Amino acid sequence: MNASMSAPRKLRVATTSLAGCFGCHMSFLDIDERILKLLDLIEFDRSPLTDIKYCGPCDLGLIEGGLCNAENVHVLREFRKNCKILVAVGACAINGGLPAQRNHLDLRDVLEEVYQTEPGLSHGGVPNDPELPLPLNKVHPIHEVVKVDYFLPGCPPPADAIWKFLTDLLAGRTPTLGHGLLHYD
């Protein structure tokens, strides 16, 4: 009954890296000791930091990386289904980024060159284990597949930008970055 007697519910946050390099997660960890302040306000659900395998109902989902294979799409849809607010973090989630540099090449040509014809590589054949997710013909940013609520650009976004974004959001403000924190590289 008395709201001041009980601590406010911690917001549940899930994070994942799809076709990314985990650089955005590393930059997230670069908020350093501020993560302790953050942990007063949030708790992690599915994330590489918790090793929880499936996303439960969450307030906030942070997606690093774009979509380069079928599993990426499944995970993204799982996040969209469970997260009230979904955020595209970093260049790859926002515009495809480095993985999308293969988009002007034919996928079969790329696989054959890497696994069969390029001198100096092992020529073991294109992997076809049924457990491997199938690559998509093109790499896509996540907003082409699900609705995305916020975008946090950068390669990676600087820790200060991630901190500003999260503290704005947790305080109920519209996140704004401004000069110095908003950059695409």
Next chain:
Amino acid sequence: MNTTSTFNLDSEDIPFTPGQTIMQAATAHGTYIPHLCWHPDFSAHGSCKLCTVKVNGRFGSSCTIEAQPGMEVENRTTELDDKRRTLVQMLFVEGNHFCPSCEKSGNCALQATAYELNMMSPHFDMFYPDRPVDASHPDILLDFNRCIMCALCVAASRDVDGKNIFSMGGRGLLGRRVHISSESGKLGDTDFAVTDRAASICPVGVIVPKRKGFAVPIGQRTYDLAPISKQVKETMP
């Protein structure tokens, strides 16, 4: 006699001399109007439409409309910046603007303008067009992935260098592109020189010098130091 007339731009009186466009007068006054294809050294091209303002309630390109006494001009309104952001987003999805690997990053007018307009995402679906680079010239690389069709290289090569090396050609969203005047279509087969005006005119990262990438560290590049709106100059590189 009254020799200086003024017009009103976002509640600020901007002086002008007869014949000046709204863009020229605002730039001389140090007031920023977003733009990409306009350059103070060249005649207006009027193609990017980023400098669209509202003159007495109607939309128009500030780089082509002559200033008139008493004009009421809206510039940095939410309505206009929203439209400008959409135009920039369309440019981003029509090319391959991969900032993390671009030598021009931090010094790029397209990128800085997108920052100025608070562009957080490309919004639209990406095209990922196939635009091969031209590395045939010994000193200059042409990376057409980053081209925004501003045609400043066309003007510089024609009007200053007198070489007519660049021209716009083709039709349609992805068909239109810059052509090179040599028979092979390669820059290496022209008399283009690194000292040409056209070699330094590109506002984005298409015409870039070889062996000079990433010379200035992140944090010290042109638009790291201040936003593009705070760096209004009458002379530009």
